[in-house]
Amino acid sequence: MLKPVVDPLPSWQEGKVKQRIIEFVQQVTDESSIHYVVPENRIATFDNDGTLMVEKPVMAQVAYFKRKLLNAEVINTKSKWLRIAHWIKSLFFDLFGFIRLLLTLWRRGMTTEQYRASVARWIAQAKHPRFGKKYTELVYKPMLEVLQYFEANDFKNYIVTGSTANFVRPWSQDVYQVSVNRVIGSSLKTKLSLRSGQLDIMLEPLPFSIENRATKVLSIERRIAKRPIAAFGNSYGDVDMLRWTRNSHSSLCVLIHHTDAEREYAYSPNTRFCFGTNTLDYAEQLQWQVVDMKQDWKTVF
């Protein structure tokens, strides 16, 4: 393998994963390689929360809902009893707030443009409870390098997120250099509304799609009609997307494993109630690259 003159991934420790990413990019862009892929098929999909951006104690989308719409605080404490007390309190707050949110959408309505504007205002000032930084500053530097490295090699990077697409769109271009039309995410139902001669698109308080597990795959196919050749995820919800990514040597499947309680968080890629195969077992069986955050990343943010 030829070493690139300039290191495209300076925040990555030298090791198996970094080596495989560079080898993969070199193979699929080398016309003389049997793994060569034409530029229009160089599709890469990235989960957002936990893959590109911190998702603990709660995902940015949830923090936004809580603070903006439910007026509740996100708590981050190590005391078990405080956490339980908060959980009971927030259960009532959430229920109450959730009903209020539904009523607001039903009665007063909100356009998709208003929602995006509201997110843009919130994300410009909201601070993460532990790190005291903006959420957009809590994206993983090693992953930004991957996005940029792919982009420079004519990949089309897509974000496929369980958060609403319109939550990510207001800042995806600035932060990830991913344009709004390459963001695939959950969404509410919408309806066209004509008020005093002006057409608007109103959000309705019913889900249209929730992007998780198989739905991520179906949405990618519905949108792009191609299999990605690279996919990055961090949880059980990303397993189907990684499995569906083209299954050959000219594909790259990466699972981010959160192992660094000190610099970020340490947690399992499984959901709380995981009855199926363990996510890490899938990674081993299907020979995915597993990023050990503590070992593989020189810098996190």
Add this chain to the structure above:
Amino acid sequence: MLKPVVDPLPSWQEGKVKQRIIEFVQQVTDESSIHYVVPENRIATFDNDGTLMVEKPVMAQVAYFKRKLLNAEVINTKSKWLRIAHWIKSLFFDLFGFIRLLLTLWRRGMTTEQYRASVARWIAQAKHPRFGKKYTELVYKPMLEVLQYFEANDFKNYIVTGSTANFVRPWSQDVYQVSVNRVIGSSLKTKLSLRSGQLDIMLEPLPFSIENRATKVLSIERRIAKRPIAAFGNSYGDVDMLRWTRNSHSSLCVLIHHTDAEREYAYSPNTRFCFGTNTLDYAEQLQWQVVDMKQDWKTVF
């Protein structure tokens, strides 16, 4: 208005519509104009059937269903009695064929890839009943010139079709230079299926979305999260899309009116049962450009 050195629309008769299209492109691409639009917002949306491609006697998608899945012929005759006889016959055939189609999808299943491959094979050889040419040869030359003219001026052209997206994708790049991810269309529900270790996406015999009228607008917004600055349609089903296109001088709304029974077909832009405002009345009220096919187009195909 500066005249371009090379005529970008040679198949268009000199006239109001051609002049407005050229003026529009010059304004939105001229940084010194108050109508200037940055390249990433130069979104243009095009209906397919009747706007870019012949849709009579039936749309290509319907001809495909009839011939491929229902084994029926498309009839094109001027005799009223023959047409009625055919209509009665096809009613039974369609019902029978439709049930057979549903049973096939349910019992044997079809992947989205198989569907696209089947369309690709069909469209490569199927002939239009009147013109005896392939459907992909029956696209409107003047509209191909518009697509190319827009593309050359950094527009992003999207096709928004009532046909299934996967019916248009196999040939959209070759015929329109529109890539598969820029085709928005109707679709069936899908499900992820794991068979002998291989993941596939199976079509289900239930609609997921039917792109017509308001749904076209909602799907564009869901996908692109931007208002188009140009939209082309030909029927009542496109009225909402044209209305929603940015409502300012730096937008272009064009309605293709089929007035040429000799070279193509002559028919109303309304649906058969039109209770609301007439499509042409909308065009007049909202000052859209109306293409009179007979007058405005030197060549049709």
